[in-house]
Amino acid sequence: MPNCKTVVPYNGTPEQELRLREIIAEHKGQPGATMPVLQAAQEIFGYLPEEVQIIVAEGLEIPLSEVYGVASFYAQFSMNPKGQHRISVCLGTACYVKGAADILSAVEQKLGIKTGSITKDGKFSLDACRCVGACGLAPVMMVGSDVYGRLTPDQVGPILDKYE
Amino acid sequence: MNLVRSHILVCTGTGCTSSNSLKIIDAFERELTEQGMEREAQVVKTGCFGLCAMGPIVMIYPEGACYTKVTPDDVPEIVSEHIVKGRIVQRLLHMESDEGGTATSLSDTTFYKHQLRIALRNCGVINPENIDEYIGLDGYAALGKILTEQIPPQKVIDDLKASGLRGRGGAGFSTGMKWQFTHDAVSPDGVKYVCCNADEGDPGAFMDRSVLEGDPHSLIEAMTIAGYAIGAHQGYIYVRAEYPIAVDRLKIAIAQAREYGLLGRDIFGSGFDFDLELRLGAGAFVCGEETALMTSIEGKRGEPRPRPPFPANKGLFQRPTLLNNVETYANIPWIFTHGSEAYAAIGTPKSTGTKVFALGGKITNTGLVEVPMGTTLRTIVEDIGGGCPGGKKFKAAQTGGPSGGCIPASLIDTPIDYESLAAIGSMMGSGGLIVMDEDNCMVDIAKFFMEFIVDESCGKCTPCRIGTRRLLDLLTKITEGDGTLEDLDTIEELCYHLKSSALCGLGQTAPNPVLSTLKHFRDEYVAHVVEKRCPAGVCKNLLRYTVDAEKCKGCTLCAKNCPAGAITGAVRAPHVIDQGKCIKCGVCMDNCRFGAISKG
Numbered sequence: 001m002p003n004c005k006t007v008v009p010y011n012g013t014p015e016q017e018l019r020l021r022e023i024i025a026e027h028k029g030q031p032g033a034t035m036p037v038l039q040a041a042q043e044i045f046g047y048l049p050e051e052v053q054i055i056v057a058e059g060l061e062i063p064l065s066e067v068y069g070v071a072s073f074y075a076q077f078s079m080n081p082k083g084q085h086r087i088s089v090c091l092g093t094a095c096y097v098k099g100a101a102d103i104l105s106a107v108e109q110k111l112g113i114k115t116g117s118i119t120k121d122g123k124f125s126l127d128a129c130r131c132v133g134a135c136g137l138a139p140v141m142m143v144g145s146d147v148y149g150r151l152t153p154d155q156v157g158p159i160l161d162k163y164e
Numbered sequence: 165m166n167l168v169r170s171h172i173l174v175c176t177g178t179g180c181t182s183s184n185s186l187k188i189i190d191a192f193e194r195e196l197t198e199q200g201m202e203r204e205a206q207v208v209k210t211g212c213f214g215l216c217a218m219g220p221i222v223m224i225y226p227e228g229a230c231y232t233k234v235t236p237d238d239v240p241e242i243v244s245e246h247i248v249k250g251r252i253v254q255r256l257l258h259m260e261s262d263e264g265g266t267a268t269s270l271s272d273t274t275f276y277k278h279q280l281r282i283a284l285r286n287c288g289v290i291n292p293e294n295i296d297e298y299i300g301l302d303g304y305a306a307l308g309k310i311l312t313e314q315i316p317p318q319k320v321i322d323d324l325k326a327s328g329l330r331g332r333g334g335a336g337f338s339t340g341m342k343w344q345f346t347h348d349a350v351s352p353d354g355v356k357y358v359c360c361n362a363d364e365g366d367p368g369a370f371m372d373r374s375v376l377e378g379d380p381h382s383l384i385e386a387m388t389i390a391g392y393a394i395g396a397h398q399g400y401i402y403v404r405a406e407y408p409i410a411v412d413r414l415k416i417a418i419a420q421a422r423e424y425g426l427l428g429r430d431i432f433g434s435g436f437d438f439d440l441e442l443r444l445g446a447g448a449f450v451c452g453e454e455t456a457l458m459t460s461i462e463g464k465r466g467e468p469r470p471r472p473p474f475p476a477n478k479g480l481f482q483r484p485t486l487l488n489n490v491e492t493y494a495n496i497p498w499i500f501t502h503g504s505e506a507y508a509a510i511g512t513p514k515s516t517g518t519k520v521f522a523l524g525g526k527i528t529n530t531g532l533v534e535v536p537m538g539t540t541l542r543t544i545v546e547d548i549g550g551g552c553p554g555g556k557k558f559k560a561a562q563t564g565g566p567s568g569g570c571i572p573a574s575l576i577d578t579p580i581d582y583e584s585l586a587a588i589g590s591m592m593g594s595g596g597l598i599v600m601d602e603d604n605c606m607v608d609i610a611k612f613f614m615e616f617i618v619d620e621s622c623g624k625c626t627p628c629r630i631g632t633r634r635l636l637d638l639l640t641k642i643t644e645g646d647g648t649l650e651d652l653d654t655i656e657e658l659c660y661h662l663k664s665s666a667l668c669g670l671g672q673t674a675p676n677p678v679l680s681t682l683k684h685f686r687d688e689y690v691a692h693v694v695e696k697r698c699p700a701g702v703c704k705n706l707l708r709y710t711v712d713a714e715k716c717k718g719c720t721l722c723a724k725n726c727p728a729g730a731i732t733g734a735v736r737a738p739h740v741i742d743q744g745k746c747i748k749c750g751v752c753m754d755n756c757r758f759g760a761i762s763k764g
Binding site: 031032033034035036038039066069070073074075076077091092093094095096097098129130131132133134135136137138140147149 | 178179181182183216217219364365366367368369370373405406407443444445446447448449460461462463464465466467481522524525526530531562565596598599600604609612613616622
């Protein structure tokens, strides 16, 4: 998983930081607060750069290594920013046996990027995910919160064009 | 409560929501107002009906008409014909896939005829966002009886044991025994916890999700009963963040239960306190393992730890903890309202009750089915599922996801229960049932699951971290045509080492997909290794696309479409594929109008 330190400069706003500090204050002292706080932080900033992790660690008074440990463990947390449109192609078993791998390579080909990365203009990011639970519609792809089901590779191009 | 003549039930499970059922609800509300029927009919959002392949689904009562694949454009017609004039819209009625006839009521269809819905009893029946509807169907009656009659906790546990209920998360441990252990455990400060595993990580399984989305109160009721039985006052539901609809409905349900005094202090005036908190998982398959799940609720990296001590003695925050899965809990209110004998009478003597399966893959009726234990795979795949689409041959069914195994077509009459599945090298698992046809390569499937495990291995223990990686390398080698027969032996040996030495269930069961495909489809592995051939035509490195010179008309379509420029030939003369340049994308075959291109 390409979840290393990001090369994109941090550009969090004071408002975002204030919101994060409020959330930290709400959860402080509560057992097992790290994950809910990181989930909220990702919601606010869209990803979890080092700067944000430092705020969380200092706020919750826990070592930064522990915050980083949690942030790097779970697939949901990302240390890289995501595209304006987040594409995730389901690679759950039901989708896989119905040809999801071909859908994924069609998206990779169309955008010219690899799974787990982002287009240069920041418009699209592409991830593979494990089961969105819409197995009846397999194979499935999500763009943002829009779900496209019963896909064939040739439908990928026209769908993505809608988001250009 | 206002009484209406018609109820329009629209599925808002994830499957139907993904095919735009929310727009259908808007359309109904708009259309009912426009046609002046808003006092006559009410639109109800429900959970999953199970027939996801035919979604979005709309049911209209009292007629019980089931409309499938409804679009917002169909809504004006349904309102003017069905609601206003009382005439059923025949063209939208659910079609039977096998007989071609139409059935007005869902229970008449072969899809539902073989089913028995206990865990899913309320899914698709009630509005999950309205606690009154749950209560209207005996909801919270079991909890009310237990608390107001002050039934001793030991009696509650004994009743549960008598029902024979076993864990629906996969391993099948006796639920009653689990409750007993946690009940008997002594906590240093008296604190115990009840947890629910709603981190449905098996890719291709969505049973728990449908219960959470369609009937969240049954989970709350069951966890409260569990709290009373083992002496806990706090519960946690660990649910996947990838299930936003489920999370929302759980939040609503918990708030409503608190408002009604069914959660919180002094429930039913009995003096018993119990409350629930939601914790969102963050996408780690290993967190479905019980100790890892608890570590994750504690806010740490979700790594498992050695057992013993078992969670019943030292679980969440080092206190005795009871952990059951969503489907297990969903059965519990039913058991207490209908009696443990009634439950034990369903299924087989050792595997009582029912099991929910998420039917997916190469099957006509993808969706959610609940059948009595002991139902044969044939009934599920052929009768309920309607067989493989396109007249393809059924090859195998995979149960238990990355921890389970494949059941080959030759064993299609195997009854589905814990023992029978274990005996043939698979497992019940949480309920994912993926059907594969002749076009699926079993080596590729084994590799797919191993890739999943390599991704999801937490890295804490060496056998799993390194062993799965090595297994994947070997499987990749075979699918790329570089495998040897010795590799097959190495794979088997490695699998047994991994099974016996990994720290947690994830690693111990990881070899199952490989071992079961090796056992039942060894000839397919051998074909890859010896003949350098993929019989199903999936493994790209072993594929060769060739043009049949007799059938080729020289239309040049293949050459024009080939992205690699690998096809040459003059107009009206047979074309040739340069194997060195071919990238095996299959575009030529898709485009050929004369069926002149074959792969193999």
